[in-house]
Amino acid sequence: MLRRPRRNRQSAAIREMAAETHLNVQHLIFPMFVLDGTNIRSEIHSLPGIFRFSPDQLLPEIDSCMELGLRNFVVFPAVADGLKDSMATYSYSPDNFYLKLAREIKSRFPECCLISDVAMDPYSSDGHDGLVRNGEIVNDDTLPILAQMSVAQAEAGFDMLGPSDMMDGRIGFIRQALDDHGYTKTGILAYTAKYASAMYGPFRDALDSAPKSGDKKSYQMNPANKKEALIEADLDTSEGADMLMVKPALHYLDVIHLLKENSELPIAAYHVSGECAMLRAACNNGWLDFERAMPETLLSIRRAGADVILTYFAKEFAQRYPRGI
Numbered sequence: 001m002l003r004r005p006r007r008n009r010q011s012a013a014i015r016e017m018a019a020e021t022h023l024n025v026q027h028l029i030f031p032m033f034v035l036d037g038t039n040i041r042s043e044i045h046s047l048p049g050i051f052r053f054s055p056d057q058l059l060p061e062i063d064s065c066m067e068l069g070l071r072n073f074v075v076f077p078a079v080a081d082g083l084k085d086s087m088a089t090y091s092y093s094p095d096n097f098y099l100k101l102a103r104e105i106k107s108r109f110p111e112c113c114l115i116s117d118v119a120m121d122p123y124s125s126d127g128h129d130g131l132v133r134n135g136e137i138v139n140d141d142t143l144p145i146l147a148q149m150s151v152a153q154a155e156a157g158f159d160m161l162g163p164s165d166m167m168d169g170r171i172g173f174i175r176q177a178l179d180d181h182g183y184t185k186t187g188i189l190a191y192t193a194k195y196a197s198a199m200y201g202p203f204r205d206a207l208d209s210a211p212k213s214g215d216k217k218s219y220q221m222n223p224a225n226k227k228e229a230l231i232e233a234d235l236d237t238s239e240g241a242d243m244l245m246v247k248p249a250l251h252y253l254d255v256i257h258l259l260k261e262n263s264e265l266p267i268a269a270y271h272v273s274g275e276c277a278m279l280r281a282a283c284n285n286g287w288l289d290f291e292r293a294m295p296e297t298l299l300s301i302r303r304a305g306a307d308v309i310l311t312y313f314a315k316e317f318a319q320r321y322p323r324g325i
């Protein structure tokens with residue numbers, strides 16, 4: 001036998017030298033949930049280990065992440081029912097606690113990368129990402145609302161905005177509104193291929209943001225489709241997106257790979273709440289070993305082609321692997 005692949009696996013030194021994929025803390029974005037109030041740190045029952053923080057509790061949490069070298073955050077607001085309406089007006093209200101918090105985070109931690117969520121669902125009494133009219137999620141009339149929300153977020157100091165709503169034309173519309181208001185440096189992390197997935201359950205529990213009627217299939221992508229992700233990627237790229245995202249991650253590794261092969265932009269993958277919950281549940285039951293399953297999972301997303309990974313395990317990864325894998 002001239003060729004023996006096992007020679008490159010025989011010691012840790014050789015294995016590490018021959019490793020094709022690496023994952024470091026700078027590739028990770030930590031999604032966090034915030035709610036108004038003080039002294040609140042409530043665990044999400046369907047996502048053990050992840051909390052909803054009031055602003056005073058979130059700041060020290062961010063501080064401890066920064067200490068670990070984890071400095072990219074996407075923050076999602078849980079909004080009280082009384083503040084929700086059909087037009088999501090609280091999303092750009094001057095009283096909005098999420099916008100105030102963003103200002104505070106960026107003044108305390110100017111070197112972090114703070115990413116927002118742009119969609120109507122946290123603020124909408126209908127629980128949909130777009131405007132609901134006679135039971136229909138209307139596209140074009142949603143765009144000005146998303147643009148107004150985006151300008152308010154840019155003004156609050158977010159470094160990048162994350163439109164997660166899947167309306168047609170929103171990247172261009174938001175880019176134009178940002179530029180018109182002078183926010184030419186604010187980036188857009190486009191949720192390009194976001195699928196109508198069952199994997200968002202714990203996230204909707206955390207924000208109490210499940211749709212009040214119907215589902216999201218008329219705007220989020222059909223899990224059966226792959227080529228359609230290329231159409232979305234073309235549109236988002238031509239409309240000015242700075243990064244493209246695939247979501248969820250594990251069930252869509254082929255889509256991550258496809259976009260990586262076909263785009264010059266950085267590709268992000270969102271390892272979503274349900275995917276993290278499944279792994280955590282199996283580990284908490286003693287069926288899988290978290291210490292091995294977690295890094296293997298994140299590495300597989302990276303191997304598929306993700307430059308950047310959003311994962312609820314970001315902090316635990318940073319604690320265990322300060323020098324990466």
Ligand code: PBG
Binds near residue numbers: 121165201204
């Ligand atoms: C909605 C939004 C969702 C997630 C991020 N933004 C859920 C949805 O589309 O209902 C899910 C993220 C996760 O499950 O971790 N704007």
